[in-house]
Each structure stands twice: as C-alpha cells, then as structure tokens.
Amino acid sequence: MNEQTIASIKKDIDEGPHISVREKSNTNGISYGTVHTTIIEHIRMKKVRARWIPHLLTVDQKRERVRSATKFLNTCMFEPHGPHRLFDIVTGDETWFTFFIIPPKRLNRMWVDGQETDPSCCVQDFKAERECLRYSSIAEARL
Incomplete structure (x- = not known):
C-alpha cells in the first residue's frame, strides 16, 4: 500500500463522508478489500x-415550553370559574404528514474518525412543509 493511494482514499472521504467502499473501489480501480483495509x-x-432522535430542542425552547x-x-x-375552565378545552387527535421523506438508515452511514461519537439527526424539521388531519371533540361542561 503506497502513500499516494492512502492519501487519495483519505481525500475522497474528507470530500464526501457518505462514500461507500464499493464506490471508492469502482472509481479508482482498487479492490474492495484494499480500500476497506x-x-x-x-x-x-x-x-x-x-x-434518529425525536427532537433537538434548545434550552430556550425547553424553558418556553415550561413557561x-x-x-x-x-x-x-x-x-373566576377557573377549575371549570378545564372542561372547555377542545381535545383532538392529530396526524402530521410531512412532505420530507426521511432517508433510510443505509443512506445515513458515514465515515468518521475512530474517536468520534455517532452523529444524530433530527426526525422532523419544525419548519418542514406538512399537512395536518385533525379530529376534534368538545368536552361537555360539568358543574
């Protein structure tokens, strides 16, 4: 294994950490095993x-939710009439359909330095375009 081949493979990984061993071996004509080793x-x-983690909330967002x-x-x-106001709450069931398709896990693989931790990606962007289907019902007031 010469230094030029090692440098070439390192450069390709730095430019695109999602590159697969097979892609690298096909582009340079080096065997799969040699590239992997x-x-x-x-x-x-x-x-x-x-x-995949459900949310990446900042500290300010968490504070705002509590507030x-x-x-x-x-x-x-x-x-006035405070505790009874809880019965005026409209409840419902929502389902969000995003226009963003989450890529499969095999497309989220990447090469990282041996000491790095696994990266995380948020499941859904807050500003992503989406549609909401909602079913609602109103609770009856109880006295």
Missing part, C-alpha cells in the same frame, strides 16, 4: 449510522 487500519476511521404550560395552568386554576 486502508480505511480501517491506515486511516483509522469507522463507518457509523446517524441515530407556557405554567401560565396555562395558573390561568385555568386562579381565574
């Missing part, structure tokens, strides 16, 4: 998949 043993990288919920509960409990 070079990446693992000489360049010391590993192939990982991104983990809004606390304000809502205080409003319901301490205004």
Whole structure:
C-alpha cells in the first residue's frame, strides 16, 4: 500500500463522508478489500449510522415550553370559574404528514474518525412543509 493511494482514499472521504467502499473501489480501480483495509487500519476511521432522535430542542425552547404550560395552568386554576375552565378545552387527535421523506438508515452511514461519537439527526424539521388531519371533540361542561 503506497502513500499516494492512502492519501487519495483519505481525500475522497474528507470530500464526501457518505462514500461507500464499493464506490471508492469502482472509481479508482482498487479492490474492495484494499480500500476497506486502508480505511480501517491506515486511516483509522469507522463507518457509523446517524441515530434518529425525536427532537433537538434548545434550552430556550425547553424553558418556553415550561413557561407556557405554567401560565396555562395558573390561568385555568386562579381565574373566576377557573377549575371549570378545564372542561372547555377542545381535545383532538392529530396526524402530521410531512412532505420530507426521511432517508433510510443505509443512506445515513458515514465515515468518521475512530474517536468520534455517532452523529444524530433530527426526525422532523419544525419548519418542514406538512399537512395536518385533525379530529376534534368538545368536552361537555360539568358543574
């Protein structure tokens, strides 16, 4: 294994960490095993998949959620007819259909340095275009 081949493989991975061993071996005419061995043993990288997590909320977003919920509960409990106001809440079941198609796990694989942790990707973008189908019902007031 010469230094030029190692440098070429390293450069390709730096330019596109999602490149597969097969793609690299086909473009340079190097065998699959040689490319794989070079990446693992000489360049010391590993192939990982991104983990899907439901939300990537910032600290400010978390604080805003707590503030809004606390304000809502205080409003319901301490205004005139407060506890009964909880029965005026419209409830429903929602289903969101996004226009963004989440790529399969095999497309989320990438080469990273041996010491790096696995990357994460958010399941859904807050600003993604989407449609909502909603079923709602209104609770009857109870006295």
